[in-house]
Amino acid sequence: MSNIIQNGIGNVNISNGTGNNITNPYANMNLNNTGNSGNTGNNEQTEIYYKGFVQKGNISIPKTGLECPILENATSPALEVAVAIQFGPGLNEVGNTVIAGHNYHNGLFFSNNNKIETGDQIYIRDRSGTTVKYIVYSKFETTSEDTSYINRNTNGAREITLYTCNDDSSKRIIILAKEE
Secondary structure (H helix, E strand, O other): OOOEEOOOOOOOEEEOOOOOEEEOOOOOOOOOOOOOOOOOOOOOOOOOEEOOEEEEEEEEEOOOOEEEEEEOOOOHHHHOOOEEEEEOOOOOOOEEEEEEOOEOOOOOEOOOHHHOOOOOEEEEEEOOOOEEEEEEEEEEEEOOOOOOOOOOOOOOOEEEEEEEEOOOOOOEEEEEEEEO
């Protein structure tokens, strides 16, 4: 069963293991290269920026219609323009990478995460162009003081955690997903 797309550009499909193919949600998505740090010719990747912040990849959640950049650091200014990495090894790396995003109650960023359910798909494309499909296996609300979802053993698997506030900001919506 193949669920990784290398260099996810063009009309590429993802096999979902049932004989049905899912069209790559990144087929026509631009990484928004609006600046760089220069390429020294020694295999360093050129930095990609989105609205002045280093962009590490993109996220697509078909259930909510979200397609947006993932920024390098979850700072307050960065979270005003996109979602961002809060903790972890990095996009599509072994371990748990936590991605934070605001719930603006208007459809932006993680505003519709309350609609995500177990079994839903999340696609993460990293800077190398690799797209990994993650399947949601748990969703819960917790207090803002609870950080148990951050540092956890993934038994050598690639996992992501989406983190946002609920609609009245009294709790946090946590979504756990692992590579299919």
